[in-house]
Amino acid sequence: MGSHHVMGMLLGTEEDWSGAFEAIVRRYRPQIVYGGEEHTFETDRITIEPFNLRAQPRYALVIDRLAHWYYVPREWLKKAALMDDVYLLNNPFTFQSMEKHSAYCAMMRLGLKVPETWMLPTKTPVENERFPYTASRYNRQFRLEDIAGRVGYPLFMKPFDGGAWVGVTRITNDRELHKRYDESGERLMHLQASVENFDVFARTLSIGAETMVMNYDPGRPLHERYQVSHGFLTAEMGREVITISRLVNAFFLWEFNSCEVIVKGSEAYPIDYANACPDMSLISLHYYFPWAIKALLKWCLYCATTGRRMAIDPDTRRYFDIGDRTDLSYGEKLGRYHRLANDHFEIDGYNEFCSQHLGHLDEAMVEYIESPEFDRLLVDTVRSTFPPHEHDRYVAHYRGLLGAWATDQHTLQNAPRVKGDG
Numbered sequence: 001m002g003s004h005h006v007m008g009m010l011l012g013t014e015e016d017w018s019g020a021f022e023a024i025v026r027r028y029r030p031q032i033v034y035g036g037e038e039h040t041f042e043t044d045r046i047t048i049e050p051f052n053l054r055a056q057p058r059y060a061l062v063i064d065r066l067a068h069w070y071y072v073p074r075e076w077l078k079k080a081a082l083m084d085d086v087y088l089l090n091n092p093f094t095f096q097s098m099e100k101h102s103a104y105c106a107m108m109r110l111g112l113k114v115p116e117t118w119m120l121p122t123k124t125p126v127e128n129e130r131f132p133y134t135a136s137r138y139n140r141q142f143r144l145e146d147i148a149g150r151v152g153y154p155l156f157m158k159p160f161d162g163g164a165w166v167g168v169t170r171i172t173n174d175r176e177l178h179k180r181y182d183e184s185g186e187r188l189m190h191l192q193a194s195v196e197n198f199d200v201f202a203r204t205l206s207i208g209a210e211t212m213v214m215n216y217d218p219g220r221p222l223h224e225r226y227q228v229s230h231g232f233l234t235a236e237m238g239r240e241v242i243t244i245s246r247l248v249n250a251f252f253l254w255e256f257n258s259c260e261v262i263v264k265g266s267e268a269y270p271i272d273y274a275n276a277c278p279d280m281s282l283i284s285l286h287y288y289f290p291w292a293i294k295a296l297l298k299w300c301l302y303c304a305t306t307g308r309r310m311a312i313d314p315d316t317r318r319y320f321d322i323g324d325r326t327d328l329s330y331g332e333k334l335g336r337y338h339r340l341a342n343d344h345f346e347i348d349g350y351n352e353f354c355s356q357h358l359g360h361l362d363e364a365m366v367e368y369i370e371s372p373e374f375d376r377l378l379v380d381t382v383r384s385t386f387p388p389h390e391h392d393r394y395v396a397h398y399r400g401l402l403g404a405w406a407t408d409q410h411t412l413q414n415a416p417r418v419k420g421d422g
């Protein structure tokens, strides 16, 4: 008896992580004996075409990088979720109904330290013939500077459903505030208190049961934001940031997401954590890229092999029941969320599965990163990203960073293992 699982990818323009993912599956050729069956896997790039709603897709699982802006695949994903139990990273229902704004609301209720945030009515009137009457009757006049006064300067104006820094501005006075509001047009905007003079900007990338916490410098150009550094948070703060990331994902049923937390003193302020299509590019992740590819593969293999079911409806009540309690401190609530989130992601089962069935994947990944095949991907990616006169410099730069990752892995693999090392 055997089960063959096709892992589909819905892709836009990206060739880097998808190429690496295909390469590692080809090289590692996962073959897992689980539940008395042999499981084998292949990857496939999904094409866009007319589809019968009753047609059965051949995919066990789909990694979606497209449906946040392209709606045919989004509707295909919904059909695949509702009719065929295809496992989706991510479930489009949750991202369509829950954007940044909802994510702020829910996490505020759970007690997270989201900075003070207000929503403004759109600057441009809504295009609808009923609007003039409705607005004249029900829209309350307001003074923009009064709202800014409640939030306090400096503040950020940003789209309620934002992404990729589009329309995000830091504002320090009334004049600028009016100018930016005028420019916002039809977009619904938040005003959010700025966290100033922070110690660390932590950005996490979560893929299923795994979360990488990275030191992020938002002031630098895109390809220099992730810093290769360790120990930039205390162990306690590191746990808090991981718990926040995992909680967000478990609550909203997101499996592939990034989370930005600004750390100032002993406080962690989450500011951006609803990213349906988190940054996976080799250019920005560099040193962390192999980790991301490996985590993605491990989670896909785990879900497909064990038959983990994707939930379609979030179970918000269990979290609110904790968040609403007045007798629990922030730390106590986090402890409980941590347990709920760990259960949701089956952290223990996942870790056991990986150590039992995915031995040698670590080595296979190092081998791949050190191979000419990966080097070609690296060179192609650099060439398609930077202008010609910078190619040599950046090829050397990225070879250095990826080489450093491989060297660190050799050190880890040769280190004597202690029990519980995982």
Ligand SMILES: Nc1ncnc2c1ncn2[C@@H]1O[C@H](COP(=O)(O)OP(=O)(O)O)[C@@H](O)[C@H]1O
Pocket (backbone or CB within 6 Å): 115, 156, 158, 162, 163, 164, 165, 166, 168, 192, 193, 194, 195, 196, 218, 260, 262, 271, 272
């Ligand atoms: N409340 C805030 N305090 C400090 N910096 C912020 C705040 N909100 C946004 N920023 C800065 O603006 C950037 C973009 O805002 P963000 O909410 O992450 O939008 P997007 O969803 O477009 O990435 C952040 O990476 C951060 O550098």
Ligand SMILES: [Mg+2]
Pocket (backbone or CB within 6 Å): 164, 165, 260, 272
């Ligand atoms: Mg952001």
